[in-house]
Amino acid sequence: MAMHTPLKQTYNYAFLDEGSKKEIRRATLKAVAIPGYQVPFASREMPIGRGWGTGGLQLTLSLIGDGDTLKVIDQGNDDSVNAVSIKKLVQACTNVAVTTDAEQATLIQSRHRIPEVPIRADQILVFQVPIPEPLRFVEPKEKKSKHLHAEMDYSGIWLRLYEDIVKWGKISIGADYPALAHKRYIFAPSPIPRYDLPKLHQAEGLFLFGAGREKKIYAIPPYTDVEPLAFDDYPFEVEHFEGCSCRLCGSTDSFLDELYDEAAGQTFYQCSDTGYCRKCRERGAQHGK
Amino acid sequence: MGNEDRPLLAVRHLMKRFGKGCATCRNPQNLPSGSSHCPHCGSVLACNDISFDLYEGEILGIVGESGSGKSSLVQSLYFDSPVTSGSATIATYNKGPRNIFLESAQQKRYIRNHLMGMVYQNPWIGLKMNFSSGGNIAEKLIAAGDFNVRAIRSRAADLLDHVEIPITRMDEAPAHFSGGMQQRVQISKALANKPPILLLDEVTTGLDLSVQARVLDLIRRIQRENRTAMLVVSHDLGVIRMLCDRTLVMKQGRCIEAGLTDQILEDPQHTYTQLLVHSLL
Ligand SMILES: Nc1ncnc2c1ncn2[C@@H]1O[C@H](COP(=O)(O)OP(=O)(O)OP(=O)(O)O)[C@@H](O)[C@H]1O
Numbered sequence: 022m023a024m025h026t027p028l029k030q031t032y033n034y035a036f037l038d039e040g041s042k043k044e045i046r047r048a049t050l051k052a053v054a055i056p057g058y059q060v061p062f063a064s065r066e067m068p069i070g071r072g073w074g075t076g077g078l079q080l081t082l083s084l085i086g087d088g089d090t091l092k093v094i095d096q097g098n099d100d101s102v103n104a105v106s107i108k109k110l111v112q113a114c115t116n117v118a119v120t121t122d123a124e125q126a127t128l129i130q131s132r133h134r135i136p137e138v139p140i141r142a143d144q145i146l147v148f149q150v151p152i153p154e155p156l157r158f159v160e161p162k163e164k165k166s167k168h169l170h171a172e173m174d175y176s177g178i179w180l181r182l183y184e185d186i187v188k189w190g191k192i193s194i195g196a197d198y199p200a201l202a203h204k205r206y207i208f209a210p211s212p213i214p215r216y217d218l219p220k221l222h223q224a225e226g227l228f229l230f231g232a233g234r235e236k237k238i239y240a241i242p243p244y245t246d247v248e249p250l251a252f253d254d255y256p257f258e259v260e261h262f263e264g265c266s267c268r269l270c271g272s273t274d275s276f277l278d279e280l281y282d283e284a285a286g287q288t289f290y291q292c293s294d295t296g297y298c299r300k301c302r303e304r305g306a307q308h309g310k
Numbered sequence: 311m312g313n314e315d316r317p318l319l320a321v322r323h324l325m326k327r328f329g330k331g332c333a334t335c336r337n338p339q340n341l342p343s344g345s346s347h348c349p350h351c352g353s354v355l356a357c358n359d360i361s362f363d364l365y366e367g368e369i370l371g372i373v374g375e376s377g378s379g380k381s382s383l384v385q386s387l388y389f390d391s392p393v394t395s396g397s398a399t400i401a402t403y404n405k406g407p408r409n410i411f412l413e414s415a416q417q418k419r420y421i422r423n424h425l426m427g428m429v430y431q432n433p434w435i436g437l438k439m440n441f442s443s444g445g446n447i448a449e450k451l452i453a454a455g456d457f458n459v460r461a462i463r464s465r466a467a468d469l470l471d472h473v474e475i476p477i478t479r480m481d482e483a484p485a486h487f488s489g490g491m492q493q494r495v496q497i498s499k500a501l502a503n504k505p506p507i508l509l510l511d512e513v514t515t516g517l518d519l520s521v522q523a524r525v526l527d528l529i530r531r532i533q534r535e536n537r538t539a540m541l542v543v544s545h546d547l548g549v550i551r552m553l554c555d556r557t558l559v560m561k562q563g564r565c566i567e568a569g570l571t572d573q574i575l576e577d578p579q580h581t582y583t584q585l586l587v588h589s590l591l
Pocket residue numbers: 328329354355356374375376377378379380381382383431545
């Protein structure tokens with residue numbers, strides 16, 4: 022056997038076999054029909070480790086087709102190692118086009134962010150989800166939390182929020198802030214910042230959530246009410262960046278990451294959405310001419 | 311006046327069996343007399359054909375030795391575990407006079423949150439010990455649809471004040487409280503949504519006498535002020551004598567005697583009751 026002859030791989034289009042894709046799409050349809058409800062699915066072994074986006078990846082692979090343009094981001098960043106490897110993997114078994122421009126993409130797979138530019142009706146955003154169960158931190162047993170969802174018995178999670186206010190004077194949950202979908206199911210939006218949560222409310226696009234390790238798919242379809250849990254006198258608030266701007270593009274209305282420049286001994290800010298930042302700079306350059 | 315005659319809570323032929331049951335014990339007449347254990351399958355008939363009425367503003371006592379089925383009875387009424395058979399109706403239930411044991415899980419939750427309050431024999435079951443005392447009350451208020459923190463806190467403060475717990479301790483966890491204080495937090499939680507029916511399981515057991523006296527005073531005050539109907543479970547006839555107009559005596563899951571408390575204490579009919587009463591005197 023010649024050691025260096027490349028093996029001819031015979032993976033199916035988009036890696037998964039058609040039966041698996043169908044099963045995932047069926048679960049997805051059910052998820053779309055019941056906004057916020059966690060639909061179990063037979064999560065496959067993937068060529069990346071569980072906990073590294075296998076749920077999102079399976080959704081992406083079950084949906085992708087020849088006309089698609091894919092964008093993959095990790096905390097807003099197109100160039101992170103994780104995002105790049107997922108992109109490469111999908112490309113290797115599909116030949117779809119990839120982009121960093123959210124507006125050019127038909128399918129966006131994301132970890133922990135929603136792009137700045139609103140998702141359109143012809144786009145799908147797929148989230149990688151570590152913990153799909155919003156009641157996990159008040160009820161560790163899945164069998165019980167299923168009952169609580171079924172009966173809409175949510176006083177336990179509300180009590181947690183009350184205790185937070187008693188202890189800290191405010192609700193201390195930052196990312197993955199629980200919200201009520203369509204006045205029925207409380208769901209975990211995955212660890213997106215609070216800043217992104219209102220983007221799910223009555224949105225034009227379709228949002229799909231895939232948890233590979235926990236084998237759950239859920240969805241926020243277009244024009245769904247998404248209401249962050251909040252008390253009447255302690256309203257939901259998003260992160261603010263008053264007085265800060267992106268040091269690359271100058272943006273003052275995007276979600277900013279706080280970074281520290283050790284050499285200069287200074288804190289500075291930068292758009293978390295790198296694709297958006299790049300476009301802002303290009304636009305700025307054109308205007309400058 | 312007609313309403314006054316109608317019981318607020320009417321329980322009929324309540325059966326609560328722990329265990330699968332078998333051909334023998336499915337007909338309780340087959341059980342050996344004076345026993346709640348099935349000799350064939352080992353099941354326990356914790357409540358065997360219990361019927362009674364509870365009227366508005368009334369305190370009904372339930373006495374009996376350890377293991378006679380008192381806690382099983384109140385916990386069945388509070389839907390903690392499903393009954394084997396039998397019925398219970400609540401006159402003021404908005405869905406009408408139907409068997410509450412057959413209602414949906416959602417409706418049962420409504421009844422638990424709006425029509426009943428429970429104080430467990432063991433406060434570790436009745437309270438979330440590591441949440442604040444105010445939070446324990448808040449959970450009930452939230453379940454009833456209150457989502458204003460300020461309103462919740464002011465109501466919780468009132469309730470704690472009512473049971474003589476200093477408001478300064480509202481944000482402390484009951485795990486650090488004494489047994490008497492834990493019972494009083496349980497009572498304030500049970501009262502949160504002003505339920506017409508209270509189920510009190512050994513509220514004073516294990517408390518020292520002065521604390522016990524204050525809890526008994528509190529119960530009488532609640533009865534007077536809100537005309538709350540109560541089931542008071544105790545194996546302590548002294549407590550029953552102080553609180554209850556009528557009393558039901560349980561033994562091995564059965565109701566062996568029922569009537570006016572005074573009459574039962576002065577002229578017990580059943581030999582078992584006679585024993586109970588004489589051991590008290
Ligand atoms: N979860 C359970 N599983 C099996 N048997 C049970 C269970 N709970 C209670 N029992 C049995 O049911 C019978 C009635 O118990 P219960 O706790 O209702 O008595 P009680 O009158 O409240 O006693 P005590 O005065 O000691 O509190 C007992 O024989 C008990 O062993």
